[in-house]
Amino acid sequence: MKEFEVIREFFTAQPVSRKDVAMGIGDDCALIQANNDKYIAITTDTLVAGVHFPNDASARSIGHKAVAVNLSDLAAMGAEPCWISVAVTLPEVDTEWLREFTAGIFELTEYFNVQLIGGDTTSGPLSITITAQGTVPQGKALCRNGAANGDWVYITGDVGKAGLALQAIRNQVELSPREKNAVMEALNYPKPQVLAGQIIREYASAAIDISDGLLADVTHLCRASKLGVNIDVNDIPIAEVLIDKLGEEGAARLALTAGDDYQLIFTVSDTNKVALETELSHANIKISCIGQMNKSEQINITRGDTSLSFSESGFEHFS
Amino acid sequence: MKEFEVIREFFTAQPVSRKDVAMGIGDDCALIQANNDKYIAITTDTLVAGVHFPNDASARSIGHKAVAVNLSDLAAMGAEPCWISVAVTLPEVDTEWLREFTAGIFELTEYFNVQLIGGDTTSGPLSITITAQGTVPQGKALCRNGAANGDWVYITGDVGKAGLALQAIRNQVELSPREKNAVMEALNYPKPQVLAGQIIREYASAAIDISDGLLADVTHLCRASKLGVNIDVNDIPIAEVLIDKLGEEGAARLALTAGDDYQLIFTVSDTNKVALETELSHANIKISCIGQMNKSEQINITRGDTSLSFSESGFEHFS
Incomplete structure (x- = not known):
């Protein structure tokens, strides 16, 4: 099968068609309608087989996760996701694999009304690079540098399941089939906090x-x-299965240092605290207040009054 | 060296800083200022080692080419290039390689006033995916579907050198050192026809x-x-070295079927023909009129009155 037929067959039959896309797949570029009042937020993430997902991961989970990690970056900016480009490098054209892979992509793009506007298919070792774009009203974008002294620190959902799944894959922990299913779901099908991002950008x-x-x-x-x-x-919403399997200290260590959770961490002033909590509660989004910003420029982790230290600073490539 | 230090060291020290970039490298997303009057044109291209460039290609040429092929797509749309994201997957962190690679990228981005706004660095087999974005006034974008019956078909520059370079690499043709240098330059350092694209979009x-x-x-x-x-x-601007080395028929075959030339093909109505030729001549851009569109839906290649046939339809992956 030729490259162009692959593109046509698997990528053009997508569920979403947005009015702000003047030209989608099929020309030298896609064309999108811009808007003076909004910034366009852009993010790019690559997933490599054997590094970001297990070599035996299902095609559907790879497609899902490649989209999810990018939408998570848009969510962290408070942006509404709109358009994605998918560059996929494949060892060979496997139609069944492509069908599942695109199904994984389109499950998320349909849910979030995101249109696939282009990409590239190339031959080589399996990897996926997605560029996702969204819009955010000017003045509402949530940057990392906006926290103020005294702001409260919040986190959505709970943390640690994806990290426990990686430990299970490496046979570092033994889980029941039911536990394993639950944590593998968290690792392979992360849910980007898109709605939370758009609510919190106001506060x-x-x-x-x-x-x-x-x-x-x-x-x-x-x-x-x-x-x-x-x-x-004690305030971190550590998934219960971690505490069951690793004890309190091991669970806290994993929850703090493992990656791939795709929850949002955000800061809010004392003034906006109640309004933000109310809005998120109305939207049925779980949040936890885990700490407070201060002038120290230090990351101080405690359990009650006892100070803890962590040498691992999380997941980094090339470390 | 950790991933974040790599990003900081090699990607943040870039030559271009655009006013329309509200947030560049260093947050979850980049933020760009949109404009109601213009479309944003978006394109993504992946280069894989051993497929799109030789395994021993220099890091500078890989960086250059990865940007050039994307800017070429923007040029083909008539768009002005503005912003790129670079996702690079590397087997290991090699600072000398990264220095040369980013130098190759920045040579082009500086020339065309393009800002690097983000990307990703990951560990794995060498490949580069760039997403490039530009702007084009609404109504001026050059799509593939706009040609009309009777329109003249033009091409910029000359064609075939990159194809001859690939033949030389595969030892299918013998070149003098000087000839080899010239064709390798065309293969490794293609010049995207950005200025031509912006001129022709008017005509x-x-x-x-x-x-x-x-x-x-x-x-x-x-x-x-x-x-x-x-x-x-006879009207195709075939590079002279092809005719010297392959004869008229072989040169024509290679010029028609080899890829990687990154010239523009465009169509223009009889009414706009003279104005377009005049503008491009003022800008010192070489063009050749190679044919005319008709209603046949056939691609008819002749040499004078003799019809030619070509089975190879160009470079395709997975073919």
């Missing part, structure tokens, strides 16, 4: 998504804002 | 860049416009 001062690990990403936010933070691990 | 009806091969890309343009074309190979 929050800064945000970041957890891709490298809670500790690493909180550190990025603190450094960008030139502030420090106190976090009490 | 042309359709355009495409030659990435897959003259014949294949003319075919794409004809199919999209639901028309056919007559092309006389």
